[in-house]
Amino acid sequence: MFYPTSHPWSTDQSLGDHLAERGVSRRDFLEFCGSMCAVLGISSTMLPKVAAQLEAIKRPSIIWLQLQECTGCVESVLRTAEPSIGDLVLDMVSLDYQHTLMAGAGEAVERAKADAMAANKGKYILVVTGSIPLEANGMYLTIGGRTGREILEEAARDAAAIVGVGACAHFGSVQAARPNPTGAVGINKIITDKPVVNIAGCPPIGDVVTATLVHFLTFGRLPEMDSEGRPLFAYGKRIHDQCTRRAHFDAGQYVEVFDDEAARKGWCLYKVGCKGPAVFSPCPIFQWNTRTSWPIGAGHPCIGCTEPYFWDTMTPFYGRLPNVAGFGIESKVDTIGAALALGATAGVAAHAAATGLYQLRHRKQAEAEAAAGSSTPTKEG
Amino acid sequence: MAATRVVVDPITRIEGHLRIEAQQENGRITNAWTTATQFRGLEIVMQGRDPRDAWAFAQRICGVCTVVHAVASCRAVEDALGIRIPPNANIIRNLIHGMQFVQDHVIHFYHLHALDWVDITSALKADPAATSRLAASISPWPNNSATWFAEVKDRVSKFVSSGQLGIFTNGYWGHPAYKMPPEANLMAVAHYLEALDWQRDVIRLHTIFGGKNPHPNFLVGGMASAINLESTATINAERLTDIHDMIKRAQRFVEQVYWPDLQAIASFYKEWASIGGGVTNYLACGEFPEGNIDEPDKFYLPRGIILDRDLTKVVPYDSSKVAEYISSSWYDYAQGDEAGLHPYEGETKPNYSGPPAPWTYLQGEKKYSWLKSPRYEGRAMEVGPLARMLVAYASGHEDVKAIIGDALGRLKVGPAALFSTLGRTAARGAETVLLARRMSTWYDALVDRIKSGDTQTFTKDKWEPETWPATAQGYGFLDAPRGALGHWVQIADGKISRYQCVVPSTWNAGPRDPQGQPGPYEAALTDNHPLLDPARPIEILRTIHSFDPCIACGVHVLDAEGKTVTEVKVL
Numbered sequence: 010m011f012y013p014t015s016h017p018w019s020t021d022q023s024l025g026d027h028l029a030e031r032g033v034s035r036r037d038f039l040e041f042c043g044s045m046c047a048v049l050g051i052s053s054t055m056l057p058k059v060a061a062q063l064e065a066i067k068r069p070s071i072i073w074l075q076l077q078e079c080t081g082c083v084e085s086v087l088r089t090a091e092p093s094i095g096d097l098v099l100d101m102v103s104l105d106y107q108h109t110l111m112a113g114a115g116e117a118v119e120r121a122k123a124d125a126m127a128a129n130k131g132k133y134i135l136v137v138t139g140s141i142p143l144e145a146n147g148m149y150l151t152i153g154g155r156t157g158r159e160i161l162e163e164a165a166r167d168a169a170a171i172v173g174v175g176a177c178a179h180f181g182s183v184q185a186a187r188p189n190p191t192g193a194v195g196i197n198k199i200i201t202d203k204p205v206v207n208i209a210g211c212p213p214i215g216d217v218v219t220a221t222l223v224h225f226l227t228f229g230r231l232p233e234m235d236s237e238g239r240p241l242f243a244y245g246k247r248i249h250d251q252c253t254r255r256a257h258f259d260a261g262q263y264v265e266v267f268d269d270e271a272a273r274k275g276w277c278l279y280k281v282g283c284k285g286p287a288v289f290s291p292c293p294i295f296q297w298n299t300r301t302s303w304p305i306g307a308g309h310p311c312i313g314c315t316e317p318y319f320w321d322t323m324t325p326f327y328g329r330l331p332n333v334a335g336f337g338i339e340s341k342v343d344t345i346g347a348a349l350a351l352g353a354t355a356g357v358a359a360h361a362a363a364t365g366l367y368q369l370r371h372r373k374q375a376e377a378e379a380a381a382g383s384s385t386p387t388k389e390g
Numbered sequence: 391m392a393a394t395r396v397v398v399d400p401i402t403r404i405e406g407h408l409r410i411e412a413q414q415e416n417g418r419i420t421n422a423w424t425t426a427t428q429f430r431g432l433e434i435v436m437q438g439r440d441p442r443d444a445w446a447f448a449q450r451i452c453g454v455c456t457v458v459h460a461v462a463s464c465r466a467v468e469d470a471l472g473i474r475i476p477p478n479a480n481i482i483r484n485l486i487h488g489m490q491f492v493q494d495h496v497i498h499f500y501h502l503h504a505l506d507w508v509d510i511t512s513a514l515k516a517d518p519a520a521t522s523r524l525a526a527s528i529s530p531w532p533n534n535s536a537t538w539f540a541e542v543k544d545r546v547s548k549f550v551s552s553g554q555l556g557i558f559t560n561g562y563w564g565h566p567a568y569k570m571p572p573e574a575n576l577m578a579v580a581h582y583l584e585a586l587d588w589q590r591d592v593i594r595l596h597t598i599f600g601g602k603n604p605h606p607n608f609l610v611g612g613m614a615s616a617i618n619l620e621s622t623a624t625i626n627a628e629r630l631t632d633i634h635d636m637i638k639r640a641q642r643f644v645e646q647v648y649w650p651d652l653q654a655i656a657s658f659y660k661e662w663a664s665i666g667g668g669v670t671n672y673l674a675c676g677e678f679p680e681g682n683i684d685e686p687d688k689f690y691l692p693r694g695i696i697l698d699r700d701l702t703k704v705v706p707y708d709s710s711k712v713a714e715y716i717s718s719s720w721y722d723y724a725q726g727d728e729a730g731l732h733p734y735e736g737e738t739k740p741n742y743s744g745p746p747a748p749w750t751y752l753q754g755e756k757k758y759s760w761l762k763s764p765r766y767e768g769r770a771m772e773v774g775p776l777a778r779m780l781v782a783y784a785s786g787h788e789d790v791k792a793i794i795g796d797a798l799g800r801l802k803v804g805p806a807a808l809f810s811t812l813g814r815t816a817a818r819g820a821e822t823v824l825l826a827r828r829m830s831t832w833y834d835a836l837v838d839r840i841k842s843g844d845t846q847t848f849t850k851d852k853w854e855p856e857t858w859p860a861t862a863q864g865y866g867f868l869d870a871p872r873g874a875l876g877h878w879v880q881i882a883d884g885k886i887s888r889y890q891c892v893v894p895s896t897w898n899a900g901p902r903d904p905q906g907q908p909g910p911y912e913a914a915l916t917d918n919h920p921l922l923d924p925a926r927p928i929e930i931l932r933t934i935h936s937f938d939p940c941i942a943c944g945v946h947v948l949d950a951e952g953k954t955v956t957e958v959k960v961l
Contacts, residue, residue, distance in 0.1 A: 068552075068554055070554075075407075077428060077430060078453075078942070079405075079450055079451060079452050079453040079454075079942050080405045080406070080452070080453045080454050080942065081450070081452075081453020081454070081456060081604040081605055082453065083453070084453050084454060084456065084603075084604045085453075085604055087497075087586070087589070087590070088589075088590045088593065088603065088604075089590075090590065093586065093587060093590070094586055094590075095583050095586045095587065098556060098557060099545065099549055099556075102556075103554040103556045104556045104557050105554075105556055105557075105559060107557055108400055108402050108403075108404075109402070109403065109404075109405075109501075109502075110402075110403065110501065110557045111402045111403065111557045111558075111559075111561075112402075112403075112505045112510075112557060112558050112559075112560075112561030112562070113402065113559065113560040113561045113562065114398050114400065114401055114402045114403075114927070114931055115397060115398035115399055115400065115401070115927065116397075116925070117560035117561075117562075117926070118400065118402055118559075118560060119400075120560060121559040121560045124559075125559075142429070142430075145740070145742050146742075146746065146747075147747065148742040148744070148746075148747065149428065149429040149430075149740075149742075149760075150407065150427065150428045150429070151407075151427045151428075151747050151749075152399065152400050152407060152427065153399045153400060153748075154399065154409075154747060154748045154749040154750060155747055155748045156747045156748075159747070159748070182450070183430075183432060183435060183447055183450040184430040184431060184432065184435065186435045186447075187435065187438075188434065188435070189435075190430075190431030190434045190435065190740075191429060191430060191431050193430075211450065211605065212453060212604050212605060214602075253623070254623070266850050266853060267609060267611070267612070267614055267616075267847075267848040267850070267853070268612065268614075268616050268846060268847050268848035268850070269850075272614075272616040272624075273616045273617070273618040273621060273624060273845070274618070274621055274623070275616075275621055275622065275623020275624060292602075297597050297601065297602035297603065298590070298593065298594045298596075298597040298602065298603055299590065299591075299594065301594040301597040301598060301632075302597045302598055302601055302602075303597075303601055303602060304600075304601030304602055304607050305601070306601060306623070307597070307598065307599060307600055307601035307602075307606075307607065307614065307615045308601075308614040308615045308616050308623075308624070309600070309601055309607035309609065309614035309615075312446060312607075320435070320447070324439065324440065324443055325439070325440035325442070325443050326440075326442070326443045326446060327440070327442055327443070328440075
């Protein structure tokens with residue numbers, strides 16, 4: 010299982026030199042670049058540029074803040090395979106502040122963060138997991154006696170790029186679900202003068218995080234995003250359109266209740282609550298944990314965790330999607346699909362608009378239901 | 391010499407946000423305060439929701455012990471609704487939870503705890519050939535070659551000389567508390583890197599049954615992963631073989647790397663077997679049902695309580711004797727700060743009363759944490775691996791007696807050495823070995839059931855809300871990697887009316903109670919505890935990490951309305 014990487018990457022060395030020293034051939038390196046192109050959905054004609062950029066860069070500084078969260082997103086990044094977390098930390102970037110892995114504690118790590126931010130002013134990448142609680146003057150989260158908000162604003166000021174990882178970092182996730190007791194908000198509600206990438210999911214697939222970092226390091230800019238800030242290379246398509254069980258949906262073959270004969274044949278989970286038709290996610294393609302499986306692949310409906318405020322808009326998880334019912338579903342769903350397909354072909358802006366409109370409608374419905382005192386989606390017999 | 395005030399915030403290499411304050415005099419810690427500095431309020435969020443969704447909300451309490459709240463939640467709802475899950479689903483949950491234990495404990499040892507004992511910079515002075523001989527003397531692990539250790543040494547050497555130290559910046563390297571020779575340090579560093587890859591592989595068991603990790607999917611009434619040997623989309627022979635091999639690789643790494651490393655490292659730090667004991671009572675709610683959920687005598691790890699470190703008797707655990715106090719916590723109770731409330735009567739009104747941020751010190755504040763103080767019949771209890779191993783040892787559990795006896799014999803210490811920082815770390819390793827082995831038993835049982843024609847994974851009859859009573863309540867227990875966990879749910883008209891958790895890190899990391907009794911962290915830090923250099927508090931990290939803190943788990947909130955329920959249901 011273990012593939013040692015024996016030579017760390019020193020500051021005065023380009024990646025090309027570093028890899029040559031490690032015994033990685035030019036051909037191996039280009040193969041790696043090719044696989045990164047595939048992950049990122051980049052045309053192979055761009056391969057020379059990817060290779061040239063990757064070879065020239067030096068280990069960039071990453072400051073990783075963990076705010077109001079559960080550490081699941083950090084664990085997800087620990088599961089990445091290419092690059093592995095060991096290679097990432099020792100060879101690819103300089104992870105200068107990260108609570109879960111740092112050797113020192115307290116003042117020693119706060120000093121390390123301050124030093125790294127000063128030394129790499131305007132150049133470091135800020136990665137954030139977790140939300141910001143605004144109620145009670147921010148006292149629901151302090152680190153070193155300072156509020157999460159103060160810490161975030163300070164770190165964001167001189168960051169070259171800001172990558173929000175996970176549902177908390179953008180939408181506050183579960184702690185922001187009704188009635189949001191701590192007033193939790195995503196970092197994009199605090200940082201409004203810079204783009205914030207939204208690596209959506211609860212948690213997201215770790216490989217999407219590393220691929221986004223590679224994208225930024227290679228092209229010197231963030232990947233194209235939809236209206237929710239999600240990179241298109243990962244979140245550009247609906248689960249429903251990539252689903253391994255889609256043929257059963259089209260054929261009207263549904264699981265009626267868990268562990269029935271249909272479930273044992275791997276049929277469509279729409280009727281037991283699958284949110285796949287309304288969810289943009291890389292799950293079916295990237296899959297989880299070195300492509301072992303994914304939620305629908307393991308027989309459970311999608312709960313929509315890459316979508317905004319999914320704890321309110323996608324619950325109850327086992328209720329059917331509103332406005333998408335029974336055997337009339339194909340026309341309904343395909344209408345939505347057509348709008349989104351149009352967006353994709355007409356360019357990013359149109360795509361974003363279509364996604365945004367859909368989300369807006371979805372959110373408004375949830376809010377209306379909340380006002381009416383019920384969050385139960387339409388349940389069809 | 392006047393007392394020196396020490397603050398460690400953030401405590402790193404843990405889950406969540408934790409602050410330790412201490413007083414140091416003459417190289418010893420004379421007082422300590424534990425503060426959880428995050429609050430999320432998830433139980434309030436869960437009110438009014440479909441109880442079948444509860445597991446997903448509760449699961450997000452923690453992404454490290456990512457299955458424990460989900461399973462405890464399913465058990466609570468199943469208890470409330472009278473659902474008995476199929477034996478296959480119980481076995482699958484045991485396998486998932488078992489792998490959670492094994493993977494989580496290994497990550498804890500190498501990535502969260504080892505750097506308290508292992509000096510990376512010392513590894514640079516190691517002779518790879520001598521390192522290989524040292525490793526071969528304690529383990530047959532085939533990767534322990536001189537060439538492999540030379541590669542790791544070279545890798546670390548270049549990393550250090552780059553000047554970009556990343557996660558190792560400002561570590562306490564060269565501190566006199568580090569006692570191991572360079573070769574032992576190099577061996578541990580090499581295994582730190584190997585464990586990073588190993589953990590990613592074996593946790594795929596969660597992905598097969600639950601679709602992903604972290605946060606695999608669960609299901610009230612069983613599991614959603616259907617079994618059908620004749621389908622490509624279900625648990626079939628290919629998937630089972632993958633699981634079987636993961637279990638084997640987990641066992642091999644634990645027995646040939648983790649457990650030998652732990653004992654080797656411990657042998658350099660035997661003085662820590664008399665440091666950091668703390669409270670003298672230990673609680674285990676028991677885990678891994680091998681019969682029905684309501685048959686504790688059929689759990690692999692037994693339920694019970696040890697009082698006053700008396701290993702000659704095990705006191706029965708009664709969940710009705712649990713109460714939580716808030717005299718040192720940023721909450722209000724209607725009955726005032728002296729009251730202790732059982733979870734079914736729990737109430738929470740968060741009310742921050744500390745200094746405005748930024749602050750410098752909390753010591754001297756009456757209230758100083760977002761954690762409450764759980765007590766059992768008024769006593770502070772330690773939970774976790776040590777509690778489980780002590781309860782099992784005192785219960786006469788054959789497997790536990792054998793492995794604990796063997797470890798104590800190798801270190802040439804008696805059972806009293808277990809009541810310590812080192813004992814806690816050793817107990818975690820011992821239970822990892824036992825659980826990795828036990829997973830084969832569960833796997834074989836699952837295969838036998840499938841062979842006999844039983845592929846059921848879900849109980850359908852009480853899935854629909856129409857089948858539920860108008861009101862119901864249930865208790866879901868689970869002994870998680872970090873210790874005893876309880877979820878209490880109340881359901882009215884098909885919705886959650888109250889949801890409460892009392893979790894391991896609340897037991898261990900809670901602050902003082904109205905009697906002034908410190909919580910287990912606080913007690914451990916003042917029990918014969920050194921602190922040489924307040925600016926480099928490595929000794930504090932050793933003891934706090936020996937508990938494996940999971941603070942997001944600890945920080946929760948009980949019922950927002952403070953309703954009183956007179957009926958208390960006890961398993």
